[in-house]
Amino acid sequence: MTISARAKAVRFDEEMMWVDLEDGRNLGVPLVWFPRLLHGSSDLREKVSISATGLHWEELDEDISIDGLLAGQGDMTRTGKAAA
Numbered sequence: 001m002t003i004s005a006r007a008k009a010v011r012f013d014e015e016m017m018w019v020d021l022e023d024g025r026n027l028g029v030p031l032v033w034f035p036r037l038l039h040g041s042s043d044l045r046e047k048v049s050i051s052a053t054g055l056h057w058e059e060l061d062e063d064i065s066i067d068g069l070l071a072g073q074g075d076m077t078r079t080g081k082a083a084a
Contacts (some may be wrong), residue, residue, distance in 0.1 A: 005066050010048050011038075013077060017045075019055070019069060031073030036062045 009020040017037060019027040031038040038047055040060045049056045054065040 006052055007050050007055060007066055010050070012045050014040070019066070020065075021066070024032065024041060029069055030034055034064065035075060036060045 005021045005023050005025065007019050008022045011018045011020075012031070015031055017029045017031055017034070019029065021027065024049050037057070037060065040062075041059070044057065047057060047059060049058070053067070054063060056063050
């Protein structure tokens with residue numbers, strides 16, 4: 001079984017990224033999972049591009065797949081260090 005969904009909106013609060021999916025689900029993801037987003041300004045976070053497979057922030061050099069979020073995966077570029 002393949003888990004697949006498409007995002008329709010992204011919003012943030014102080015600690016979380018909220019992703020609204022087209023199928024009605026809402027994902028709450030801790031910003032500490034994605035240090036580039038955590039340390040990026042609110043203005044840069046708002047500049048998200050939504051595609052069929054995920055989310056992209058050009059200026060923050062961040063790409064996040066929806067399938068990865070559904071699987072509970074955070075930033076896969078970390079080298080084993082704990083998130084700040």
